[in-house]
Amino acid sequence: MSPKHLTKGSKLPPPVRGKIRLYSNRFCAYAQRVHLVLDAKKIPYDVVYINLSNIPDWFYEKSPLGKVPALEVESGDVIYESLIIADYLEDIWTTHPLYPRDALQKAKDRILIDQFNKIISAMFKLVLSTNRGYIDDYRSVIVEGMASFENELKKREGPFFSGHKPGMLDYMIWPWCERADLLKLFGSHFLLKTDRYKKLMEWRILMRDDPAVKKSYIDSATHIKYVQSYRAGVPDYDIVIHV
Amino acid sequence: MSPKHLTKGSKLPPPVRGKIRLYSNRFCAYAQRVHLVLDAKKIPYDVVYINLSNIPDWFYEKSPLGKVPALEVESGDVIYESLIIADYLEDIWTTHPLYPRDALQKAKDRILIDQFNKIISAMFKLVLSTNRGYIDDYRSVIVEGMASFENELKKREGPFFSGHKPGMLDYMIWPWCERADLLKLFGSHFLLKTDRYKKLMEWRILMRDDPAVKKSYIDSATHIKYVQSYRAGVPDYDIVIHV
Numbered sequence: 001m002s003p004k005h006l007t008k009g010s011k012l013p014p015p016v017r018g019k020i021r022l023y024s025n026r027f028c029a030y031a032q033r034v035h036l037v038l039d040a041k042k043i044p045y046d047v048v049y050i051n052l053s054n055i056p057d058w059f060y061e062k063s064p065l066g067k068v069p070a071l072e073v074e075s076g077d078v079i080y081e082s083l084i085i086a087d088y089l090e091d092i093w094t095t096h097p098l099y100p101r102d103a104l105q106k107a108k109d110r111i112l113i114d115q116f117n118k119i120i121s122a123m124f125k126l127v128l129s130t131n132r133g134y135i136d137d138y139r140s141v142i143v144e145g146m147a148s149f150e151n152e153l154k155k156r157e158g159p160f161f162s163g164h165k166p167g168m169l170d171y172m173i174w175p176w177c178e179r180a181d182l183l184k185l186f187g188s189h190f191l192l193k194t195d196r197y198k199k200l201m202e203w204r205i206l207m208r209d210d211p212a213v214k215k216s217y218i219d220s221a222t223h224i225k226y227v228q229s230y231r232a233g234v235p236d237y238d239i240v241i242h243v
Numbered sequence: 244m245s246p247k248h249l250t251k252g253s254k255l256p257p258p259v260r261g262k263i264r265l266y267s268n269r270f271c272a273y274a275q276r277v278h279l280v281l282d283a284k285k286i287p288y289d290v291v292y293i294n295l296s297n298i299p300d301w302f303y304e305k306s307p308l309g310k311v312p313a314l315e316v317e318s319g320d321v322i323y324e325s326l327i328i329a330d331y332l333e334d335i336w337t338t339h340p341l342y343p344r345d346a347l348q349k350a351k352d353r354i355l356i357d358q359f360n361k362i363i364s365a366m367f368k369l370v371l372s373t374n375r376g377y378i379d380d381y382r383s384v385i386v387e388g389m390a391s392f393e394n395e396l397k398k399r400e401g402p403f404f405s406g407h408k409p410g411m412l413d414y415m416i417w418p419w420c421e422r423a424d425l426l427k428l429f430g431s432h433f434l435l436k437t438d439r440y441k442k443l444m445e446w447r448i449l450m451r452d453d454p455a456v457k458k459s460y461i462d463s464a465t466h467i468k469y470v471q472s473y474r475a476g477v478p479d480y481d482i483v484i485h486v
Contacts (some may be wrong), residue, residue: 079350081357091346103334107322114324 005051005237012058023048023062023070026240027226029175030082030175031069032216036171037086038214041096053235064196083113086138086168098168109161112152115174121147123176126186127227135186142183145170146197149173159206166210167239174207181220182227248294248480250340253302258457259289261328264315266291266305269480272363272418274312275302275326275459279414280329282455284339301396326356329411341411352404352412358415362388369429370470375475385426389440392416394440402449417450424463425470 005025006013015021022038024031024047030048038045050059055066062078064072070080071088079085090098099106122141127133155160163170177200183190194201218226222239229236246449248268249256258264259484267274267290281288293302298309306313313323314331322328332342342349349478383391396404420443426433435441437444450456461469465482473480 073347079346079347079349079352079354084350084353084357087353088350103331104316104318104320104322106334107327107331108320110327110330111322112325114327213422229457238390 001122003049003238003241005049006056006059006227007051007054008056010056011049012056013046019044019046019096020074021046021048023050023068023072025050025052025068027223027235028039028052028068028181028217028238029231032178034069034071034085034089035171035216036212037089037098037168039215040098040166040171040210041089043089043093045112049237051237053237064184083172086172090168098147098162098171100162105157109167112149112161112169112171116145116176120176123179127182127231130170139183139190143192144194146200150197150200153203158199159203161203161239166207166212170203170207171212174213177204178213178217178225179220182218182223184220185227187222205219246481246484248292249299249302250294250297251299253299255292256289257298258315262287262289263317264289266293266302266311266313266315268293268311269461269483270466270473270478272422273401275418276325276415276423277314277332278327278459279455280332280341280411281313283341283409283414283453283457284332284336284446286332286336292480294389294480296480302429312448315316326415329415334417337468341405341414343405343410355392355412358391358414359388359419363419364471366422366425369459370425370474379477379483382426382429382433386435389435389443393440395399395442401442402446402448409450409455413465414455417456420450421460422463422466423447425466427463428470430433 003026018038020043022031022034022045024035026049035047050056050066050068052066052068060066062072062082067080069085071085072078072079073148074241079088088097091131100109119142122138124143126135126138126142129138157163160166166174180192183192208217218240226239229239246269260303263286265277265288267278278290293299293309293311295309295311303309303313304318306323308323310323312325314328315321322331337355343352359471362385365381365388369378369381369385372381390465400406403409404416409417423435426435427441451460469479471475472482
């Protein structure tokens with residue numbers, strides 16, 4: 001398992017017997033979702049990191065659109081889309097279940113995961129945006145969206161959304177919460193006010209200590225450096241190795 | 244169960260004992276997905292049709308964004324998002340399973356359901372569009388998207404995507420396939436060429452005879468009349484009663 005991101009011209013690493021393989025990228029939040037599920041469930045897996053700005057030709061045979069995350073199972077079949085992979089792993093790996101047992105609660109958690117897409121989309125546009133005019137709109141979506149998650153967490157027993165330990169909902173929203181300090185890039189007044197998100201701030205500290213989270217965790221300073229390289233048109237996926 | 248769509252000023256119909264309730268609209272393809280699952284699984288349910296251009300105040304207490312489909316279960320909880328509702332029904336109603344038993348095949352079918360979103364989005368934009376310039380682009384997305392579903396169906400045993408009877412994938416894409424003749428609105432050259440989609444055409448005929456499909460089926464002429472009313476700014480949701 002090489003931590004370096006593979007580029008065009010690289011060789012496809014041979015399969016590792018007895019392990020499923022995740023095609024990933026260190027800075028792809030969607031790919032991180034799958035790492036979290038694999039690590040939380042303690043599933044042995046092999047990782048191949050893909051350089052998304054210089055995709056190896058062989059990768060299109062695995063993932064036709066060249067997208068990560070892509071999961072290659074032992075039969076050689078490859079599936080993609082982070083939530084579909086997460087649900088697949090939940091289906092086949094029934095030890096360490098991550099969804100609530102109750103079907104109604106599971107549906108409610110999936111609705112929240114779906115609603116979190118608005119925050120993801122606003123964060124993505126914010127990071128890409130060069131037009132100051134829209135920036136405040138994107139920030140509002142994030143501020144209001146996170147407020148509704150704060151309220152949701154207040155209503156629950158906690159300390160995690162899923163109870164005494166993180167579950168699917170916690171892990172599916174975590175990658176973007178890990179990146180919350182990216183808002184600093186737009187000025188310190190952009191940061192979310194901690195007193196408005198008390199429960200979420202406590203949750204974030206606890207999440208950071210979760211063994212599965214620790215495995216793929218990248219600190220804010222590195223996320224910011226990466227996004228700066230991305231915005232400059234030269235994304236440095238190997239920044240974790242370079243620092 | 245009134246077939247008329249309820250408007251502002253109407254009264255919320257009392258719950259029906261022993262039945263879950265679906266808030267729906269006769270012309271909402273997403274709502275139709277849930278009808279199909281309920282009918283395929285033979286789950287007894289009560290329907291309340293909502294007039295989406297004049298939404299009753301009480302409906303926002305059920306579905307905060309005023310969106311259908313919304314499913315009210317016996318506890319009074321309401322869930323929304325067609326695919327989340329469909330998966331919930333699959334979880335609690337294990338007779339007549341609609342997903343493949345094999346987790347990998349299930350994941351593959353869910354990827355196809357996800358990819359069908361491109362076709363849905365193009366159809367929606369086409370129906371709303373007044374700018375001829377974009378119309379050909381939307382049509383290309385539909386033509387190419389359906390071609391990939393044609394190829395997929397060829398690879399499978401059939402005659403349905405899910406085998407000898409329709410399953411989740413068949414039902415989740417059906418509502419838009421039922422509406423395929425809407426393309427006529429943009430000129431007869433817009434219709435999909437039947438010789439390019441032989442398998443899908445056979446599939447469509449068989450689907451039309453499926454007992455669950457029959458229950459919510461609306462013919463092409465009526466779909467076209469409804470879309471004309473919608474494009475004219477006066478959507479006639481009760482057109483089925485009016486004709």
